Amino acid sequence: MESNWVVLQFLYKGTEIGLGDCTITGISYNIYPMAGAERLNQHEDPIYPGGEYLEDGRLPLQKLYEAQEVFVKKGWKKELIYFQKETIEEKRICAPVFGYVSPYALAHPGEDSLWKKDGDHGEEPGGPNANAREAQYLSEMGLTIPMVVLSMLNPVGYYFDWRYFGEKRSWRSFTASSVGDCGHVVARVNNQGEMCKPELTRPANKYAGKLVEWMLVKSQCHPPSLFIDFHEDELKEALGIKAPSRESYIYVNGRNEEVCQTIGMDIIRILERCNFPLMLNGRTRFGENVINGIVRPESDGSTQALSVAQKYYDWKTNQWIDKPAAQVSIVIETPRDEAFPLEDRIAAYVEIIHNLPKYWQIVSGGNSHP
Numbered sequence: 001m002e003s004n005w006v007v008l009q010f011l012y013k014g015t016e017i018g019l020g021d022c023t024i025t026g027i028s029y030n031i032y033p034m035a036g037a038e039r040l041n042q043h044e045d046p047i048y049p050g051g052e053y054l055e056d057g058r059l060p061l062q063k064l065y066e067a068q069e070v071f072v073k074k075g076w077k078k079e080l081i082y083f084q085k086e087t088i089e090e091k092r093i094c095a096p097v098f099g100y101v102s103p104y105a106l107a108h109p110g111e112d113s114l115w116k117k118d119g120d121h122g123e124e125p126g127g128p129n130a131n132a133r134e135a136q137y138l139s140e141m142g143l144t145i146p147m148v149v150l151s152m153l154n155p156v157g158y159y160f161d162w163r164y165f166g167e168k169r170s171w172r173s174f175t176a177s178s179v180g181d182c183g184h185v186v187a188r189v190n191n192q193g194e195m196c197k198p199e200l201t202r203p204a205n206k207y208a209g210k211l212v213e214w215m216l217v218k219s220q221c222h223p224p225s226l227f228i229d230f231h232e233d234e235l236k237e238a239l240g241i242k243a244p245s246r247e248s249y250i251y252v253n254g255r256n257e258e259v260c261q262t263i264g265m266d267i268i269r270i271l272e273r274c275n276f277p278l279m280l281n282g283r284t285r286f287g288e289n290v291i292n293g294i295v296r297p298e299s300d301g302s303t304q305a306l307s308v309a310q311k312y313y314d315w316k317t318n319q320w321i322d323k324p325a326a327q328v329s330i331v332i333e334t335p336r337d338e339a340f341p342l343e344d345r346i347a348a349y350v351e352i353i354h355n356l357p358k359y360w361q362i363v364s365g366g367n368s369h370p
């Protein structure tokens, strides 16, 4: 039976599920594929039935999991957020998604933190690959900076180069949803510009529910003050447009306007230095206004919207509940296009990662921890 599964030899030893005051609820304990994984681990080679998308030079999924292990070695807490289990093209695949909390954050619960996130969309490998490449650097950062790292949130999508976990695209049907969909907890803005109850009364999908729950619980222990999310933008295939979007832009939001501007402009300069042309003025494919490479999004049901929201909606009690709001939240979009090989996109993301300590100093008012 197990042989029908694409079982990854990920290392889940050391994973902690729900400890102390940061208990995660709602975690599925249905881990029967793991029994197979344990047995398969005795084989020398990972068992892939073929079909893993590697054409753009991305690391295999297994290598991403292995790279993340450095966090555990450096004393980070590793938590299971959810298992993805899907049957796609008659292949069944299961893969875990982990969240990591840095040693400094663990020792200082309640302190404002730096959250770094990537991999919501499987066809955007830049973020997860940059994370793997800089795992050592990031893991050491977490010794002196309170950090939460969420990487490769959609491994099934990554494996197939699909945006979503069960579907490559939803441009026509609009049935698929992202693992990072927060549409059931963040406010929506109506036509009059008023903040209203969330668009969705329940999570957009089973993973989004668990991710949002995990993020809300962790926000209480380690409030995200600087939130940064690595995405990529592919236009050509999605819309059948001949001339692809070859311009970068970033989404910036947050309660500290000065910090938003300072860090936003710095990231824009990095993208320019890395030879990514900026969308100076125009519109994203979602119709949002871009000014000097920066989009100031409205509440759009994303994790960015959740990170900057001062309240989230609880459908069980039908009330808004206070939550910590980030000073600055940034989503970066580099173009996924043959003109910009994955290696170039990773290089830009690596440079941004190397600037995170500087951004953290800006956010925390220059008070770096010794």
Ligand SMILES: [Zn+2]
Pocket: 120, 121, 124, 231, 232
């Ligand atoms: Zn994306």
